[in-house]
Amino acid sequence: MQRPHSPTLRRRRLSAELKRARARAKLTTTQAIKSLGWAAGKLSQIENAETQKVKPDDLDKMLDLYEIKDPAKREALHALARDAKVRGWWSKYKEVFGPQSLPDFEAEASAIRTFEGLVVPGLLQTPDYAQAVIQGGRYTSAEEVERRVKARMERRDILTRFKPASLRVILDEAVLHRVIGSPPVMAEQLRHLLHMAKLPNIDLQVVPFAAGAHAAFVAPFSILDFPDPLDAPIVFVDTASGGLFLEESDEVESHIVTFGDVQGSAMSASQSARLITEVLKTLESKS
Structure with a gap:
C-alpha cells in the first residue's frame, strides 16, 4: 500500500529545490524572469509555493535555464510537481x-x-x-x-x-x-x-x-x-x-x-x- 503524501509539502519542496537551482546558476530573480520571458509575479509564485500547479513546459524551461541536465533529477522534480497537484x-x-x-x-x-x-x-x-x-x-x-x-x-x-x-x-x-x-x-x-x-x-x-x-x-x-x-x-x-x-x-x-x-x-x-x-x-x- 502506498503511503499518502502531502501535496503542500511536495509543493514547498519543489519551490525550495528550484530556488536553490537558481542560486547555483548564479541568477537573480530579475535575470531569471527576463530569460524566461515571464511576468514578474509568476516566478515568485512558484518559488514561494503559492501556486498549486507548475506546468511541465514551464518546469522544463526553468530546468534548462538552470542547466539541470541529469534525467533522474529532472524526473524527480517533475514528480514533485505532479504530486503537488494531487488532492488528498x-x-x-x-x-x-x-x-x-x-x-x-x-x-x-x-x-x-x-x-x-x-x-x-x-x-x-x-x-x-x-x-x-x-x-x-x-x-x-x-x-x-x-x-x-x-x-x-x-x-x-x-x-x-x-x-x-x-x-x-x-x-x-x-x-x-x-x-x-x-x-x-x-x-x-x-x-x-x-x-x-x-x-x-x-x-x-x-x-x-x-x-x-x-x-x-x-x-x-x-x-x-x-x-x-x-x-x-x-x-x-x-x-x-x-x-x-x-x-x-x-x-x-x-x-x-x-x-x-x-x-x-x-x-x-x-x-x-x-x-x-x-x-x-x-x-x-x-x-
Missing part, C-alpha cells in the same frame, strides 16, 4: 479543515508530538467523544456534526496505516476527569486511550495534578516532523478560528523546548496508564 482525502472536507489543512501535513508526518490540556487530542478521540466535543461548541446542525466527526475519524488512519506515524502525547490530568458527553462515553474514551497506548508507535504520558505548575500552560499545540530533511518541522496551534501554523525556526524551537519541559513534568507511560485505569474504574463505579 481531506479536500472533500474543506469546510471542516479550512484552506490550510492539518491532515495535509499529518499525511506525510513521520512523528507528531502533541500537548493537550483540556480534551483528548483529535487523533485519539472516539466517535461519540468527538461528537460531544463538537456539540459542546456553537450550535451546529446534526448533519454538520456528523460530517465533522467523520472527518476527524479519517484523520486517525495515519496511526494504523502501513508505516504509521509515531505519536507522542502529553495530557494534563484534567483531560481525564472532564466528563465529555456522558460517563459511558467518557469511559469508552478512556478505554480507547489505554488500547492506543499499547501500540508500538504511540506514547501517552500524563502530567498529574501533583506536578503543580508546568511549562505548557498555553494553547494546545502539535509539532510535526517529516522524513525528508528538506522538510523542516512545523507547529500547529489550535485556536478558536481553526488553528495556526508556525514555521519560523525560532517559533518551532520554542515549542520543542516547551514540549521537552512539560514531558519532564509528566509521569512515565506505564504510570500514566495506571492513572488512566484508576480514573476509568472510578468512572465505571459511578455509572
Whole structure:
C-alpha cells in the first residue's frame, strides 16, 4: 500500500529545490524572469509555493535555464510537481479543515508530538467523544456534526496505516476527569486511550495534578516532523478560528523546548496508564 503524501509539502519542496537551482546558476530573480520571458509575479509564485500547479513546459524551461541536465533529477522534480497537484482525502472536507489543512501535513508526518490540556487530542478521540466535543461548541446542525466527526475519524488512519506515524502525547490530568458527553462515553474514551497506548508507535504520558505548575500552560499545540530533511518541522496551534501554523525556526524551537519541559513534568507511560485505569474504574463505579 502506498503511503499518502502531502501535496503542500511536495509543493514547498519543489519551490525550495528550484530556488536553490537558481542560486547555483548564479541568477537573480530579475535575470531569471527576463530569460524566461515571464511576468514578474509568476516566478515568485512558484518559488514561494503559492501556486498549486507548475506546468511541465514551464518546469522544463526553468530546468534548462538552470542547466539541470541529469534525467533522474529532472524526473524527480517533475514528480514533485505532479504530486503537488494531487488532492488528498481531506479536500472533500474543506469546510471542516479550512484552506490550510492539518491532515495535509499529518499525511506525510513521520512523528507528531502533541500537548493537550483540556480534551483528548483529535487523533485519539472516539466517535461519540468527538461528537460531544463538537456539540459542546456553537450550535451546529446534526448533519454538520456528523460530517465533522467523520472527518476527524479519517484523520486517525495515519496511526494504523502501513508505516504509521509515531505519536507522542502529553495530557494534563484534567483531560481525564472532564466528563465529555456522558460517563459511558467518557469511559469508552478512556478505554480507547489505554488500547492506543499499547501500540508500538504511540506514547501517552500524563502530567498529574501533583506536578503543580508546568511549562505548557498555553494553547494546545502539535509539532510535526517529516522524513525528508528538506522538510523542516512545523507547529500547529489550535485556536478558536481553526488553528495556526508556525514555521519560523525560532517559533518551532520554542515549542520543542516547551514540549521537552512539560514531558519532564509528566509521569512515565506505564504510570500514566495506571492513572488512566484508576480514573476509568472510578468512572465505571459511578455509572
